Amino acid sequence: MTSQQRHTVNTSFDAIPVTYPVGIFDSGVGGLTVAAAIRRAMPDERLLYLGDVARQPYGTKSPRTVTRYAVQAAEFLVEKGIKALVVACNTASAVALEAIAERFPGLPVLGVVEAGADGAARASARGRIVVAATEGTCRSEAYERAIARRRDGALVRCVPCPLFVALAEEGLTDGPIVDSVARHYLGSLFDGTEPGDCLVLGCTHFPLLAPALSRLAGPEVTLVDCAEATSSMLVRLLEGREAPKGSGGGLHLISTDAPERFARMAGKLFPALGAVPAVELADL
Template sequence: MGIFDSGVGGLTVAAAIRRSMPDEQLLYLGDVARQPYGTKSPRTVTRYAVQAAEFLVEKGIKALVVACNTASAVALDAIEQRFPGLPVLGVVEAGADGAARASPQGRIVVAATEGTCRSEAYERAIARRRGGAQVRCVPCPLFVALAEEGLTDGPIVESVARHYLGSLFDGSQGGDCLVLGCTHFPLLAPALARLAGPGVTLVDCAEATSAMLVRLLAGREAPRGNGGGLRLISTDAPERFARMAGRLFPSLGPTPVVELADL
């Protein structure tokens, strides 16, 4: 199974898939050389995403997870058209499905990248599942940098989170559901949960994607006891990539092997 993201954030999706489908062989590609996708034009993101998909398809994957919200928002159709027989799942659809189910009153806040918010993909995907929902997508670009630097909690994270989202959870008409609309953002979940408050449901797109993938591949799972593995590929900076992978997959050791590839 192939998974790609613009960097290390999608490793949260890979980790969730590993927990729910432990026997699957996972091939993860991080396009670190060209990140971030969130500030680039839809045309550029689509070109990068199709190239990443082509790279993974050449490796013989049976399904593809687009573990980048920006690429999922703007490039999913292009990937599906390029590979019509391949099951393709994007994290936006999964996150929208989770939000539509989890929000008590339909007041949904999506924390995402600039590109994801600009696409309005979450608004459309949630509207298809829950008409009348109020959706506010908020660009939070510094969250990506914080996660990449390993700053996942503490006063700096809390200050940045308040800057972006603090006013959206005040009062009785504030948001009742917060979607972590970038695969980096689950790494900041404890700080974001405290900011939103105990009455707000957090939707982790990584967990939502894993649950939807299980449904999508029902009957096509790897045989039990297959001992699924994880192969890591990066387009740049493999040492830094390995450190993050080691945090999310401790069984691989502190610095797992990361292959270097060009797209």
């Protein structure tokens, strides 16, 4: 165990240097939507992003396996030295957040599920909330529990949309193919006498499909972007512990496999990085 890891585990949040970066991890590039939102809200923060490309997708795996992968990803980032951890994967947030928090009691840990649930509870007009997510997230019922804690009487319907991840990873974010798949998964939930009035994009890949999903749901339906909700929650969490003004921030990318492909995809999703940004290859 490194000195940085001992520091993070055994001391309080206030003892962690404010100049340490914020750690972020996801199973792939989807979590870059969270990184981008954080970058916009907190431009002076340094961000350390890990994409566990070698073991994606997390959404189809068992809770036990996802928890093991998530804790390993957290351990890797803690060893680098971080002041807070954002679990930018809805599946890992749904099943592994408690295990990560127990492993690192001195480290603030924030998951996208709690942030998204908070945003949905606030945004829904009638408490008719649809969550588009992965199989693992829906199976965990984490959104249902998190929203129920914040909104009495809310009706939450979580719909697995596994092909959305593949579409986003392939860069197919709009057009007739996306429209067709979206109608297949979600079309019936925005018709009838009790249609949804709020759609939670319950996977960090899904904001990339937002134009198509917004058209499907209709103008009366509020879309909740977990990336933006997570960014807002992190701003509140780090109040008084922000990086010094003028630090310049930055984003360092790490992938567990195929760094060249990861770099190309990251460049498309995060143009400020350049067409093919530098990516560190790591083995968890």
